[in-house]
Amino acid sequence: MNPAEWSWLPGVLTANDLSGYADTAVGIIFLIMVATTVIGGIIACSAERLVRAVAGLAACFIGVAAIYYYLNSPFVAIMQMLIYVGAVCIVIAFAIMLATPEDNKKPGPPGPLSGPLGLITAALATFGMIGLALNTMFKVHPKINMGAVKTIGVELLTTHSMVFELISMVLLIAIIGSLVIGRHGRSK
Amino acid sequence: MSLTIFNALVAVVAAIAFAALNAAYLVWAERRGAGRIQRRPGPNVNGPLGLLQPPADGLKLMAKQLTIPGGADKALFVVAPVLAMVPAIMSFVTIPFSDTIVAHSMNIGVLMLFAFASLGGLAILFAGWGSRNKYGVMASVRAVSQSISYEIPMLITVITIVMITGTMNLKDMVAAQAGGFWNWNFFPSFSSPLMPISFLLFFVCTLAETNRAPFDLGEAESELVAGFHTEYGSMGFGLFFMGEYANIVIGTSLMTILFLGGWNCPFGLYPGVWWFLIKVYLLIFSFIWIRWTFPRTTIYGLLNLSWKILIPISLFNLLLTAGLLKVF
Numbered sequence: 071m072n073p074a075e076w077s078w079l080p081g082v083l084t085a086n087d088l089s090g091y092a093d094t095a096v097g098i099i100f101l102i103m104v105a106t107t108v109i110g111g112i113i114a115c116s117a118e119r120l121v122r123a124v125a126g127l128a129a130c131f132i133g134v135a136a137i138y139y140y141l142n143s144p145f146v147a148i149m150q151m152l153i154y155v156g157a158v159c160i161v162i163a164f165a166i167m168l169a170t171p172e173d174n175k176k177p178g179p180p181g182p183l184s185g186p187l188g189l190i191t192a193a194l195a196t197f198g199m200i201g202l203a204l205n206t207m208f209k210v211h212p213k214i215n216m217g218a219v220k221t222i223g224v225e226l227l228t229t230h231s232m233v234f235e236l237i238s239m240v241l242l243i244a245i246i247g248s249l250v251i252g253r254h255g256r257s258k
Numbered sequence: 259m260s261l262t263i264f265n266a267l268v269a270v271v272a273a274i275a276f277a278a279l280n281a282a283y284l285v286w287a288e289r290r291g292a293g294r295i296q297r298r299p300g301p302n303v304n305g306p307l308g309l310l311q312p313p314a315d316g317l318k319l320m321a322k323q324l325t326i327p328g329g330a331d332k333a334l335f336v337v338a339p340v341l342a343m344v345p346a347i348m349s350f351v352t353i354p355f356s357d358t359i360v361a362h363s364m365n366i367g368v369l370m371l372f373a374f375a376s377l378g379g380l381a382i383l384f385a386g387w388g389s390r391n392k393y394g395v396m397a398s399v400r401a402v403s404q405s406i407s408y409e410i411p412m413l414i415t416v417i418t419i420v421m422i423t424g425t426m427n428l429k430d431m432v433a434a435q436a437g438g439f440w441n442w443n444f445f446p447s448f449s450s451p452l453m454p455i456s457f458l459l460f461f462v463c464t465l466a467e468t469n470r471a472p473f474d475l476g477e478a479e480s481e482l483v484a485g486f487h488t489e490y491g492s493m494g495f496g497l498f499f500m501g502e503y504a505n506i507v508i509g510t511s512l513m514t515i516l517f518l519g520g521w522n523c524p525f526g527l528y529p530g531v532w533w534f535l536i537k538v539y540l541l542i543f544s545f546i547w548i549r550w551t552f553p554r555t556t557i558y559g560l561l562n563l564s565w566k567i568l569i570p571i572s573l574f575n576l577l578l579t580a581g582l583l584k585v586f
Contacts, residue, residue, distance in 0.1 A: 119331065121331070121334065121383075121384070121387050121388075122331070122333070122334065125333075125334060125337070125380075125384060128380060144364065144365075144366060144370075145366055145369070148366055148369045148370050148373045149369070149373075151373035151374070151376070151377075152369065152372060152373040152376060155373075155376065155377060155380070156372075156373060156375075156376025156377065156379070156409075157376070157406075159380060160376070160379050160380060160383065160402055160405075160406065161406075163380070163383050163387075163402070164383075164399070164402055164403070164406075167383075167387070167395065167398070167399050168399070219365070219366060219426060
């Protein structure tokens with residue numbers, strides 16, 4: 071792989087005298103990102119304390135944001151941080167804190183997917199993913215616009231304006247719903 | 259602009275050094291200011307004017323044992339202070355101190371600052387929850403609701419500025435305000451007449467986001483002992499403190515860049531990093547001044563201020579600015 075291709079990544083690469091090490095460095099950084107994502111996801115799924123699960127989720131999101139940055143779209147990466155880590159995780163943690171103390175809770179009975187059925191589902195999903203990954207021709211797309219905000223904005227309001235409007239409808243419904251719930255609680 | 263490993267290391271080390279130095283000496287300035295404002299002696303024994311107090315404090319904090327309370331969630335307890343400090347250092351990377359002194363100028367610098375600032379809420383949450391302390395949990399609930407509600411008017415104000423300057427690159431924002439002080443975003447001549455109010459709003463939001471008095475409900479020491487860092491001693495506490503002061507520096511730098519023309523001189527003379535630092539430290543002085551002059555608000559007053567006053571004003575200002583930009 072040509073190290074010059076990675077010249078946008080600040081910090082590690084690009085110097086010609088380091089070209090021999092650049093590939094290794096890129097690989098190590100990529101592995102760190104993937105490890106953060108996967109380990110965070112595992113913690114989020116398997117932690118007994120809910121707050122730890124949120125911490126794992128945050129780590130997972132940060133790893134995904136790093137991969138976005140690595141894939142040359144800093145805007146998406148920053149948005150991932152801002153929305154998922156900064157808003158979603160905090161709101162989840164907030165909800166956990168306002169709920170009943172988890173020390174008093176007993177784990178419920180295992181669901182229908184917890185036994186061999188779950189294993190089969192997971193195995194199928196894994197094989198599907200591996201098959202997909204092996205059979206896809208990964209094309210390197212040319213760098214278009216450095217993930218420029220302006221392009222994203224124009225696309226959002228022209229090509230994808232329908233999606234944009236639908237999302238705003240969903241948000242409106244969510245706001246009205248929360249207002250209704252809040253109102254209901256207050257009258258009691 | 260591309261960086262080599264060496265450049266990146268220099269940038270990171272410089273950011274850490276700047277953050278640490280500021281944290282140490284802002285504590286000194288704060289205590290001296292508190293002493294001056296409340297008519298009592300501040301630290302004045304160690305060295306001239308007490309200037310050797312911060313290194314002494316630092317050594318003391320580092321020499322202390324890091325105790326972890328018995329019932330605490332160990333992992334979260336240890337991670338929290340680190341999480342308070344790291345985003346602050348990351349944020350320094352994209353702040354332009356002058357035309358040339360910037361580690362990595364990003365096209366979406368403003369967004370990056372806010373993305374890393376939002377991690378601070380998580381740090382407080384983990385600290386309060388991880389220490390398994392009622393005061394800690396109460397404080398983190400308060401601090402998080404505070405940071406959520408003040409992020410909204412802050413971001414709306416930033417959107418106003420982004421609309422006026424037409425860029426999210428902090429360097430270009432300052433460049434757009436070059437010349438005399440009449441070109442600054444603070445002065446309403448070319449944009450919305452509400453800009454000074456907008457600045458005030460941003461100032462209040464920064465006070466609240468950095469957990470400073472009169473909005474320091476997260477560590478209200480008269481009600482909650484020390485809030486989310488009640489259980490922290492030694493360098494765990496030290497990291498929270500450094501993070502807080504680093505966040506203050508970042509907040510005031512952002513104010514300087516967005517509203518006060520960054521490194522531009524008020525009269526167009528000798529623009530440079532000195533003007534940036536003068537503005538930043540004047541703003542920090544006003545932070546200290548406010549902290550030791552105003553009593554603490556209540557949590558209800560705090561949330562009402564954000565949701566009922568600041569957010570409507572910032573939304574109105576956004577609409578007005580959009581309208582004026584469209585008309586002129």
